[in-house]
Amino acid sequence: MSKQTEILHMPHDELEKVQLEGLKKTVVNVYENIPFYKESFDAAGFDPYAVETLDDLKKAPFVTKQDLRDAYPYGMLAVPLSDVREIHMSSGTMGVATVGAYTEHDLEVWGDCFARGIEYADGDENDVCHVCYGYGLFTGGLGAHYGGLSAGCTTIPMSAGNTERQIRVLKTMGSSIICCTPSYAMHIADTAIEMGIDPKTEFSLRAGIHGAEPFSDNFRRDLEEKLNYKVLDVYGLTETMGPGVAIECMEQDGLHLAEDHFIAEIIDPTTGENLPDGEWGELVLTTVDREASPVVRYRTRDITRILPGECACGRTHRRIDRLRGRTDDMLIVRGVNVFPSQIEDVMKTFPDVSSWYVIELTTENHLDVVTLKAELNPDFNFDNIASIDRLQKDIQEKMKAALSVGIRVRLVEPKTIARSEGKAKRVIDKREG
Numbered sequence: 001m002s003k004q005t006e007i008l009h010m011p012h013d014e015l016e017k018v019q020l021e022g023l024k025k026t027v028v029n030v031y032e033n034i035p036f037y038k039e040s041f042d043a044a045g046f047d048p049y050a051v052e053t054l055d056d057l058k059k060a061p062f063v064t065k066q067d068l069r070d071a072y073p074y075g076m077l078a079v080p081l082s083d084v085r086e087i088h089m090s091s092g093t094m095g096v097a098t099v100g101a102y103t104e105h106d107l108e109v110w111g112d113c114f115a116r117g118i119e120y121a122d123g124d125e126n127d128v129c130h131v132c133y134g135y136g137l138f139t140g141g142l143g144a145h146y147g148g149l150s151a152g153c154t155t156i157p158m159s160a161g162n163t164e165r166q167i168r169v170l171k172t173m174g175s176s177i178i179c180c181t182p183s184y185a186m187h188i189a190d191t192a193i194e195m196g197i198d199p200k201t202e203f204s205l206r207a208g209i210h211g212a213e214p215f216s217d218n219f220r221r222d223l224e225e226k227l228n229y230k231v232l233d234v235y236g237l238t239e240t241m242g243p244g245v246a247i248e249c250m251e252q253d254g255l256h257l258a259e260d261h262f263i264a265e266i267i268d269p270t271t272g273e274n275l276p277d278g279e280w281g282e283l284v285l286t287t288v289d290r291e292a293s294p295v296v297r298y299r300t301r302d303i304t305r306i307l308p309g310e311c312a313c314g315r316t317h318r319r320i321d322r323l324r325g326r327t328d329d330m331l332i333v334r335g336v337n338v339f340p341s342q343i344e345d346v347m348k349t350f351p352d353v354s355s356w357y358v359i360e361l362t363t364e365n366h367l368d369v370v371t372l373k374a375e376l377n378p379d380f381n382f383d384n385i386a387s388i389d390r391l392q393k394d395i396q397e398k399m400k401a402a403l404s405v406g407i408r409v410r411l412v413e414p415k416t417i418a419r420s421e422g423k424a425k426r427v428i429d430k431r432e433g
């Protein structure tokens, strides 16, 4: 049994011992080395030297993205800069970025965590791993790259973009595992088909390790059908490491958390109270053995739940459900909470509608209006205006029934919605004020 396999099958109570040991060290480490934590633990009356059980973690205060931003650039480092080997940053759409730093040990853990996805896909040194997440400050490219190396794969550092070249390489190099965002995988598949290449038979893909953005079960099925491979969902974020915090196994029944490196809690995003397994809420993460950028109770804003029970694959690491969205991308339409993923789920039950869509938010007469713009499939007859009108109405009605709120639907011609090479931008907020 390889070391990796052994860890992934460790009895859960032993795993909890590993977590507790790591937690004790982490809370003391951040308290002694990061002024922010000293201040926030003292203010909350949390004594890092008194942690005796995993439950004691619940007494610690949270840390937020804003706290990390305020500490830019090096305020959250727990080691001297001379021990830091690599830096990544979040995209910082709101201005200041958050920084993730890695010691040599942290990089090793990262590679090891992503490599679990490759192991889940039965991948090894006989695989060619095609990485077309963007390389750079974004953690996707290098995270998957280190994973490929750690799993012993032949790793091709394509980065994102130049889609025709991606297709040539996929076709000629025998790539068996592809790592990129799900929307980019779909763009690659569609472009290959347009070029007269059938990715089902002319590519050699077995698995795709796709994440960094939400995608529906229907989207996954479309991808699997077009590329004739299995899609595994990978979750992660710059603030706690990058991709590999949790990855699906071939059961496709939740993402196994790397519990030897992360402690996960689910909280009610409004009250901050811990929620029991099975209930949806905000994921909060604590690093167990991170050296350069440890976090204690980081509020991810991602909405998921811990799946109760064991996975049929026999691995003991608990699973989170596929992400439903983020606390900050939930739309409140006329008082009803709606996630873009729910809109997508309804949309995808109509076979004439493609996977490409955007949701536009506007204001009319002081009220929020949500418009779904979705592309029709290329084989749809565009001259038949009446049938487009009918389909729009049908989708609108189904949305209303499923979401209890009115969503406008505008069906548009193929290739009129921008394609992305990285994370797809699905929601465009044009609201006033």
Ligand code: DLL
Pocket (backbone or CB within 6 Å): 090, 091, 133, 138, 139, 140, 210, 211, 212, 213, 214, 215, 233, 234, 235, 236, 237, 238, 239, 242, 243, 244, 300, 302, 323, 326
């Ligand atoms: O997106 C890390 C990553 C790279 C994950 C490649 C997976 C694959 P950030 O740019 O910091 O890091 O964005 C993190 O992306 O808080 C989620 O909201 C979202 N996200 C990441 N993975 C998933 C996923 C990378 N599998 C933010 N499903 C997170 C849904 C995801 N959303």
